[in-house]
Amino acid sequence: MTDGDLERRDLLRGVAGAATAPFFVSSVAGQQAPDEGPAGVHAAYGRDPASTLRIGWSGAPAAEARLEIGRPDEPKTTVAAEANPLPGQEAVAYAATITGLASDATYEYEAVLDGRRAGPFEIETAPDTTDGFVVTAVSDHGVADPENAFQRPDDENPDEVMEVARSLDSDLQILAGDISYANGVPSTWELYFDTFEDFFAETPFMTAAGNHEAEPGTALIQYDRRLNDLMPIDDPLSPDDTQHEQRWYHFDYDNTRFVALSTSTDGCGDVSRGEEFVPIYDPRCEAGGVTYGDVQDEYLRNVLEDAVADDDVTWKVVYFHGPLWTDSPDHAPRDLLRDRWGTIFDEYGVDLAFCGDNHVWERTKPITARPGRDDYAPASAWEYDETDLGTTYLTNGTGGVSHYGFGNRQPGDYLARRTNDHYGVERLDITDERIRVEYVTTDSLDGDGGLDDELVVRDSFEIRKADERTDAGARRPKQTSDYDGPVEDDVVVQGGRDDDGSVFTAGQTNQVTLTYDATREVEIRDRIPASWDVEGGDAVRTDDGAPGDTQWVYFDGSNGSGTSGTVDYFVEVPTGADDTGRYTLGPSQARDVENDQNGDDWLDVPGTESQETVAGVET
Numbered sequence: 001m002t003d004g005d006l007e008r009r010d011l012l013r014g015v016a017g018a019a020t021a022p023f024f025v026s027s028v029a030g031q032q033a034p035d036e037g038p039a040g041v042h043a044a045y046g047r048d049p050a051s052t053l054r055i056g057w058s059g060a061p062a063a064e065a066r067l068e069i070g071r072p073d074e075p076k077t078t079v080a081a082e083a084n085p086l087p088g089q090e091a092v093a094y095a096a097t098i099t100g101l102a103s104d105a106t107y108e109y110e111a112v113l114d115g116r117r118a119g120p121f122e123i124e125t126a127p128d129t130t131d132g133f134v135v136t137a138v139s140d141h142g143v144a145d146p147e148n149a150f151q152r153p154d155d156e157n158p159d160e161v162m163e164v165a166r167s168l169d170s171d172l173q174i175l176a177g178d179i180s181y182a183n184g185v186p187s188t189w190e191l192y193f194d195t196f197e198d199f200f201a202e203t204p205f206m207t208a209a210g211n212h213e214a215e216p217g218t219a220l221i222q223y224d225r226r227l228n229d230l231m232p233i234d235d236p237l238s239p240d241d242t243q244h245e246q247r248w249y250h251f252d253y254d255n256t257r258f259v260a261l262s263t264s265t266d267g268c269g270d271v272s273r274g275e276e277f278v279p280i281y282d283p284r285c286e287a288g289g290v291t292y293g294d295v296q297d298e299y300l301r302n303v304l305e306d307a308v309a310d311d312d313v314t315w316k317v318v319y320f321h322g323p324l325w326t327d328s329p330d331h332a333p334r335d336l337l338r339d340r341w342g343t344i345f346d347e348y349g350v351d352l353a354f355c356g357d358n359h360v361w362e363r364t365k366p367i368t369a370r371p372g373r374d375d376y377a378p379a380s381a382w383e384y385d386e387t388d389l390g391t392t393y394l395t396n397g398t399g400g401v402s403h404y405g406f407g408n409r410q411p412g413d414y415l416a417r418r419t420n421d422h423y424g425v426e427r428l429d430i431t432d433e434r435i436r437v438e439y440v441t442t443d444s445l446d447g448d449g450g451l452d453d454e455l456v457v458r459d460s461f462e463i464r465k466a467d468e469r470t471d472a473g474a475r476r477p478k479q480t481s482d483y484d485g486p487v488e489d490d491v492v493v494q495g496g497r498d499d500d501g502s503v504f505t506a507g508q509t510n511q512v513t514l515t516y517d518a519t520r521e522v523e524i525r526d527r528i529p530a531s532w533d534v535e536g537g538d539a540v541r542t543d544d545g546a547p548g549d550t551q552w553v554y555f556d557g558s559n560g561s562g563t564s565g566t567v568d569y570f571v572e573v574p575t576g577a578d579d580t581g582r583y584t585l586g587p588s589q590a591r592d593v594e595n596d597q598n599g600d601d602w603l604d605v606p607g608t609e610s611q612e613t614v615a616g617v618e619t
Helices: 003-011 157-167 186-195 221-226 292-309 335-347
Strands: 039-045 053-059 065-070 077-080 082-086 091-099 106-113 116-124 133-138 172-176 205-208 249-253 256-260 315-319 352-355 361-364 392-396 415-419 424-430 435-441 457-469 475-481 493-498 503-505 509-529 533-537 539-543 550-555 561-572 581-585 589-592 610-615
Touching: 039 116, 039 186, 039 205, 053 065, 053 106, 053 116, 053 186, 065 091, 077 091, 082 221, 091 106, 133 157, 157 424, 186 221, 205 256, 256 292, 292 315, 292 335, 361 457, 392 424, 392 435, 415 457, 415 475, 509 533, 509 581, 533 539, 539 561, 550 561
Parallel strands: 133 172, 172 205, 256 315, 315 352, 352 392, 503 610
Antiparallel strands: 039 053, 053 091, 065 077, 065 106, 082 091, 106 116, 133 424, 249 256, 361 392, 361 415, 424 435, 435 457, 457 475, 493 509, 509 550, 509 561, 509 589, 533 561, 539 550, 581 610
16 A cells, blocks of 8 residues: 555545444335345535535445545545444445545545445535535425325426436535425335435435424434434534434535524424424423423524624525425414524524425515514514515425415515425525525426526525624625516415314215315316215316325316316215224315416415314214
C-alpha cells in the first residue's frame, strides 16, 4: 500500500458499527421476500454537507456489510455499515457514515453485502461556498404498488414528479413527510427505494416524518431505520428515553441553515388513538417533566439563535409535515404550532417554512406576529394584509398521491396563491441576494424523460432581506411575487354525505346521499369498499380501479354532474362473519368537466367521508 493510500484512508473515517452476523426478523404473513440486496440505495448529507455523507440501503442479513468509496479512478476505502433489523420481513436496514471528505468533490461508491454489489454511483459533496445552489422539495409522494391493498397512489404521477425534480438538476432533494405510503406493508418501502434509486443514490435526500410514516403495528420504526438514521441527528438536550425519539435536525449548505422538525410523535397515552392525532405536547407523553414538543421547541430556538449570530448564515429555511396555514380541511391548520413555532419563526426571521399533508399547493403572503398578543394560535393574531415583511409559508402535498379540495369558495385572506389541479415540486434557487421559488409542475415533462425547453411554472416569487430587524437581531424577509394571476384559478367543490346509520348487520341496505356545490360544472363519483354491493338509485356503474380494496361508484349525468346537486344510491353491506369490521366510505371525488378533457383529474370533496361498522351476522 502506498503512502497516498494511507492518507486517503485516514481522510475517510467510517462512523459505523462492525458488520453484523446474520440474524432474522419475524415476517408479516403474505409479505414478499425482500431482495437479497444491496437494494434501494439512497444518500443523505451529514451536519456538514461539504465533508460528510450518509449512505443507506436494505437487504438480507449479511455476515459483512460495507461501503466502498473514493474519488473516480482512484483506490477505494472500505467503511463498515451498521445493521438494524426491519420489522415485518427478514430484512435489514444498513447505514454507513463517511466523514473527512473533500468539499466540492465527486466520489464514486458501491454498497456491498457478502460480495453482492449495488452501484457504482456518483455523488458530490457540497462546496464550502457557491455562487448559488438549487433545492427541490415536495411532500406526500408514494409509489404505485399493486400488491399493497392500502396503497394511496395508483398511477405514474409520483414517478413524473420525481422526474421533474431530477431534471431540474438539484443539489439536494427534500421530502417533508408521507414518503412511501407503505401503510404497514414493508415491501412497499422496498419498491419505493428501488423505483427512485438512481436519483436518491446520487442526490442527497433529506426528510421529515409525516403521519403516514406512523404505520400500523410498528409505528415509525420503518422510517427511523430507513431514513431517520441517516439524518444528521444531534441534540444534546434531548432526553434519552423512548418517548422522545429525535426526528429533528439541522444542517448548513453554503449560506443557508435548513431545519427539519417533526409534527408527529411516537404513540403514548391512549395507544388506540392514531399517531397523527397524538399531539406533540400531550402531557401523557412527558418524560422528565417535558413533552416531545417542549424539547423540540428548545432545539428550534437554539439553532435559529445560533444562525442569527453566524455571519456565514444568510437564510433560514424550515420544513415539517403538518401545515400551520391552509385552506384545505382534510388536515386543519395546526393552531397550536402557530402559537409555538410561528412566534419563534417570527422572532428569528425565518425566511421560508414549507410543509405538506394537504394535497394542494398554497403560498401565503408574508406573515408576521402582531405585537402584544397573549395567544398566537388564532389567525387574527397575525398580520398579512398590511405588510410585505414576514415568513412565507408553503404547503406542497402534490407529490402524486391525489388532490384535496378546499373548504372555502374564496381563498383565505392570508393566501397569495392556491391550486389543487397539478402535481409538482418547489424549486429553490438560492444565492446571497435572494431565494427564488418556483412551483414547477409535471406539465413540464416532454414525454421522453426530460423537460420541455420552457418550464411550466404555476407560481413564483422571491424572498430578499429587508433592512428592518426583529428583536432578536435578525433581518426580516421580504416577499415579492412574480405571479400576476388570480389567487384561485381552479374549481372549488364542497359537499356532504348522509347515511342511514353508522352500524349495520350483515346484508342490510344503506341509503347514501351525497350533496355537492362547485364553482364550475363538475362530475362526481363515490368510493366504497369492494365487498359492498350497489343496489340501485342514481348509481349506474361501478369500477374496481380505486386504490386498495375499494371501488368507484358513478352516477347518471342528470344528477351526477352540474354546479350543484344531490345523488342518492343504495348499497348492501357484506354478509360473511369474516366481514365484521369498520369501513370507510368516501371521500367522494369531483372533476372539472370543462377543463379535464382526459377524465382523469379527480379531487377529493371535503366533508364526504364517513366510518361505518358492520357486524357480519344476518338478523
